[in-house]
Amino acid sequence: MEPLLVLDAVDKHFGELHVLKSISTTVAPGEVVVVIGPSGSGKSTLCRAINRLETIDAGRILIDGVPLPEEGRALAKLRADVGMVFQSFNLFAHKTVLENVTLGPIRVRGKSAAEAKKRGMELLDRVGVANQADKMPAQLSGGQQQRVAIARSLAMEPKLMLFDEPTSALDPEMINEVLDVMVGLAKDGVTMIVVTHEMGFARKAADRVLFMADGALVEEATPENFFTKPSSDRAKDFLSKILTH
Numbered sequence: 001m002e003p004l005l006v007l008d009a010v011d012k013h014f015g016e017l018h019v020l021k022s023i024s025t026t027v028a029p030g031e032v033v034v035v036i037g038p039s040g041s042g043k044s045t046l047c048r049a050i051n052r053l054e055t056i057d058a059g060r061i062l063i064d065g066v067p068l069p070e071e072g073r074a075l076a077k078l079r080a081d082v083g084m085v086f087q088s089f090n091l092f093a094h095k096t097v098l099e100n101v102t103l104g105p106i107r108v109r110g111k112s113a114a115e116a117k118k119r120g121m122e123l124l125d126r127v128g129v130a131n132q133a134d135k136m137p138a139q140l141s142g143g144q145q146q147r148v149a150i151a152r153s154l155a156m157e158p159k160l161m162l163f164d165e166p167t168s169a170l171d172p173e174m175i176n177e178v179l180d181v182m183v184g185l186a187k188d189g190v191t192m193i194v195v196t197h198e199m200g201f202a203r204k205a206a207d208r209v210l211f212m213a214d215g216a217l218v219e220e221a222t223p224e225n226f227f228t229k230p231s232s233d234r235a236k237d238f239l240s241k242i243l244t245h
């Protein structure tokens with residue numbers, strides 16, 4: 001199968017800092033890839049490069065065989081094709097939950113209000129917050145807000161969903177309600193790249209784990225192999241730290 005995403009020797013500096021060091025990998029349609037690694041290893045920069053919130057210095061990023069556009073309408077289209085859910089729930093504070101989910105499809109995808117609303121309610125139902133549709137984001141818990149953020153991304157019918165530590169700002173009791181939604185998406189065949197330290201999610205949903213350290217892609221393995229027999233010392237050291245607390 002043709003890969004949905006190709007990263008080919010992707011390189012990026014922030015001044016002196018070499019933040020992405022010749023990263024190469026591919027993601028197939030329907031694949032779920034978990035990216036794991038110490039803070040500062042370049043995971044967020046990699047996600048941001050994939051929807052071109054950051055430029056790269058060298059290498060290529062292709063989606064469906066097409067290099068990322070530089071600017072203009074093609075870039076807007078790319079942003080719509082690549083959904084992104086961040087750590088902080090960046091919902092529009094002055095719009096209702098349902099409006100948050102329907103705005104993009106109406107403005108960017110050219111859907112009718114009725115169509116967007118119907119689809120929006122289906123997606124809110126899918127993430128378990130349909131009964132909150134008319135509330136304002138601030139009236140929802142963090143876990144509910146993050147589920148709305150996921151529904152909002154899905155409403156754009158993206159080819160690829162990026163999640164950058166989507167549960168790390170949540171109170172512990174809300175983490176699973178968000179992870180459960182993500183496991184459901186994975187089962188439904190949504191192509192996902194997920195930066196997370198949630199081992200349970202990786203074991204349940206990931207096809208592959210990418211381990212990054214110091215800007216390099218150090219290891220790629222199945223979750224089973226990565227967690228039970230990591231091959232690099234960097235990964236062993238990292239896992240010993242996160243698994244013992």
Ligand SMILES: Nc1ncnc2c1ncn2[C@@H]1O[C@H](COP(=O)(O)OP(=O)(O)O)[C@@H](O)[C@H]1O
Pocket residue numbers: 014017019037038039040041042043044045046
């Ligand atoms: N806009 C920026 N300007 C300069 N340095 C940055 C910028 N964004 C991130 N960095 C640095 O790049 C490195 C990788 O950051 P990041 O991709 O956020 O790592 P991670 O998500 O793995 O914690 C870090 O050292 C960080 O301080």
Ligand SMILES: [Mg+2]
Pocket residue numbers: 043044045164165
């Ligand atoms: Mg990060």
